[in-house]
Amino acid sequence: QQQQQQQHWIVGSFTVERDLKPTIDGSYIAGQKTADILRNGTKTDTWEFRPIKDHPARPTTWKEVDEALQGGTIYFNTAGSLWPNLGALCRLTNAAFGLPSNVNVYITPPHTGLSVPPHTDRQDVLVFQTQGAKRWRVYAPPKRTKDKDPLNRGKAGDILSLEHELGEPLLDIILQEGDVLYVPTGFPHTTDTMTCIDNDNNNN
16 A cells, blocks of 8 residues: 555656646747657667757747657756756655755657667666656666766767677566656666557657
């Protein structure tokens, strides 16, 4: 019962329909979308994102956000400063761990073969699956290579090869609504929605 109560507050705590769509139209919230080379499968090993809108000083429209969601991932950094409910989550996390925290929102449509390519992060990651489902694969840190930052692999032009550097994942799991996942600093991970089961909530 306690676990169900813990999951309950996560489910729907941020959704496309309730939180994103009503607030984004006419706002100045600037998000990012995966580059075309990731969306069309030209390359699947490079972290590349582009702005959703063509000029940061122009108001954002829901139409362009919705179009950006067709066929690829969109994300919003520092989302705790943009949505009050996510700001409250930051404050709770700060109090719980005694460390500064930040919230990023990633949204991926169903049947997307690659949400983000394999990469590492400079910070510990707590994943809260608030809507839909998403597959996560987490790998052991690869062997360190000269002139490559182990906490920034798969980014800034660096390629982190699934075949030659990572091998089999330590964890291969589909997060459902209410699930939480912890990914330690420096552990490579990649996501997709290709193998997820459809439900009433289309975005993940």
